[in-house]
Amino acid sequence: MTPELEAETRAEPNYDDRFDAIVVGAGPAGSAAALTMADRGLEVLLLERGASPGAKNLFGGVLYTPTIRELTAFEEAPLERYVAEKRFSMLSEDDETAVSLRPGEWHREPHNDSYTVLRGEFDEWFAGQAVDRGATLVTETTVTGLVREGGRIVGVETDRPDGTIRAPYVVLAEGGNSLVSEGADLKPTESREDVAVAVKEVLEFPDREGVIEDRFRLTDDAGVSYHYFGEGAVGDAFGGGFIYTNDDTVSVGVAYRIEDAVVADQSPEETLNAFKSHPAVAPLVRDARTVEYGAKTIPEGGAESVPDLVHDGAVIAGDAAGLVLNNGVHLEGTNMAVESGYHAGVAIASAADRRRTDADALRAYPEALEESFVVRNLERYAWLMDAVEADRDLLFEDLPRAFADAGTAYFRMDRRPKEAHADGAKAAMLDALGGWTGAARLALRYRKVVT
Numbered sequence: 377m378t379p380e381l382e383a384e385t386r387a388e389p390n391y392d393d394r395f396d397a398i399v400v401g402a403g404p405a406g407s408a409a410a411l412t413m414a415d416r417g418l419e420v421l422l423l424e425r426g427a428s429p430g431a432k433n434l435f436g437g438v439l440y441t442p443t444i445r446e447l448t449a450f451e452e453a454p455l456e457r458y459v460a461e462k463r464f465s466m467l468s469e470d471d472e473t474a475v476s477l478r479p480g481e482w483h484r485e486p487h488n489d490s491y492t493v494l495r496g497e498f499d500e501w502f503a504g505q506a507v508d509r510g511a512t513l514v515t516e517t518t519v520t521g522l523v524r525e526g527g528r529i530v531g532v533e534t535d536r537p538d539g540t541i542r543a544p545y546v547v548l549a550e551g552g553n554s555l556v557s558e559g560a561d562l563k564p565t566e567s568r569e570d571v572a573v574a575v576k577e578v579l580e581f582p583d584r585e586g587v588i589e590d591r592f593r594l595t596d597d598a599g600v601s602y603h604y605f606g607e608g609a610v611g612d613a614f615g616g617g618f619i620y621t622n623d624d625t626v627s628v629g630v631a632y633r634i635e636d637a638v639v640a641d642q643s644p645e646e647t648l649n650a651f652k653s654h655p656a657v658a659p660l661v662r663d664a665r666t667v668e669y670g671a672k673t674i675p676e677g678g679a680e681s682v683p684d685l686v687h688d689g690a691v692i693a694g695d696a697a698g699l700v701l702n703n704g705v706h707l708e709g710t711n712m713a714v715e716s717g718y719h720a721g722v723a724i725a726s727a728a729d730r731r732r733t734d735a736d737a738l739r740a741y742p743e744a745l746e747e748s749f750v751v752r753n754l755e756r757y758a759w760l761m762d763a764v765e766a767d768r769d770l771l772f773e774d775l776p777r778a779f780a781d782a783g784t785a786y787f788r789m790d791r792r793p794k795e796a797h798a799d800g801a802k803a804a805m806l807d808a809l810g811g812w813t814g815a816a817r818l819a820l821r822y823r824k825v826v827t
Contacts (some may be wrong), residue, residue: 396420464604
């Protein structure tokens with residue numbers, strides 16, 4: 377924030393009708409929208425409830441950057457490490473069966489556009505990019521409601537002394553805990569079956585220089601993205617765990633459905649501690665201390681839970697719009713948030729050129745999203761969450777144990793022939809899958825994950 381803006385903020389100016397658009401939330405979606413509109417000549421007010429952008433934001437740790445690269449001076453971005461390895465692990469109570477991907481291409485620019493970041497640093501930088509283009513950022517300001525005239529949204533109510541701020545357009549990019557959108561009846565409250573709770577720690581290794589590189593087999597700026605599922609990751613819950621490497625810290629967390637947290641009386645803190653204690657995870661975080669702890673909610677309802685994105689005078693973007701893909705293989709949200717913010721900004725700028733604020737004039741926003749990877753990916757995998765829920769016991773309990781048992785049997789060293797070991801491994805897998813018929817049905821049901 378510039379000294380002039382800080383002075384203006386302390387003076388509590390009246391921003392009423394001074395701006396063409398108000399953006400609620402300076403996360404990836406909000407900053408992308410603000411930057412895009414400012415680029416097109418609109419006067420934009422970007423409101424953030426935290427002391428700085430990112431101060432109230434939390435995510436796992438991996439940012440996918442193609443759109444950000446196009447919108448910003450990306451070479452200046454505060455990145456931690458590029459993702460050089462993806463690892464997927466099934467955990468039983470004390471076993472791990474893993475698949476690791478380390479393509480040589482990921483070591484070369486642009487590193488598959490995948491980087492670990494810390495939101496406190498990155499969000500502040502990204503909002504600063506919007507300010508550099510002409511947007512006005514005001515922090516420590518909570519939006520408490522929307523202002524309507526004749527059914528049209530014409531501004532926001534805030535906790536500032538002057539309270540009401542009016543503008544022709546409002547972008548609601550308030551994140552997964554979207555109290556303003558819900559309070560204004562712009563979207564329904566998500567059921568707890570469609571929302572995950574995520575808890576994360578950032579860990580450091582005091583006086584252990586090079587420990588991250590040694591434990592994760594890294595050189596230079598390379599990093600890893602490890603994903604875990606099964607009963608060893610989140611107990612009886614529907615979800616998983618993760619580890620991401622930063623420059624000199626490690627992000628560790630779990631995410632699982634709120635429904636399971638309530639029904640199983642399984643607290644996020646207990647689940648995270650159990651995950652960190654698993655034999656496959658504990659050696660990676662040994663001797664670390666917690667320097668940051670946080671929790672958030674994640675919308676997981678998929679395409680069917682995306683609300684109406686346009687209203688007279690307002691649009692909804694990012695997590696507030698339910699634009700998150702989490703199917704166990706693809707874990708994406710920030711890239712969808714940025715893409716939605718960009719398209720929202722373009723649509724508002726176009727409507728402003730025509731001096732229209734009605735929902736029909738803003739319809740270009742959801743239409744562009746439907747043609748983008750955002751909605752197309754959500755729709756493609758809409759079936760997957762229901763299928764995984766139906767097969768929960770098999771995928772999260774039986775299969776991880778079966779893979780561990782099969783591996784143990786196949787590679788057992790004794791005086792029996794290898795044929796006997798192979799037969800034992802096959803029997804373990806077929807028993808878990810319900811025979812050849814069950815295995816064929818499972819393969820058929822999940823074939824679209826990789827096609």
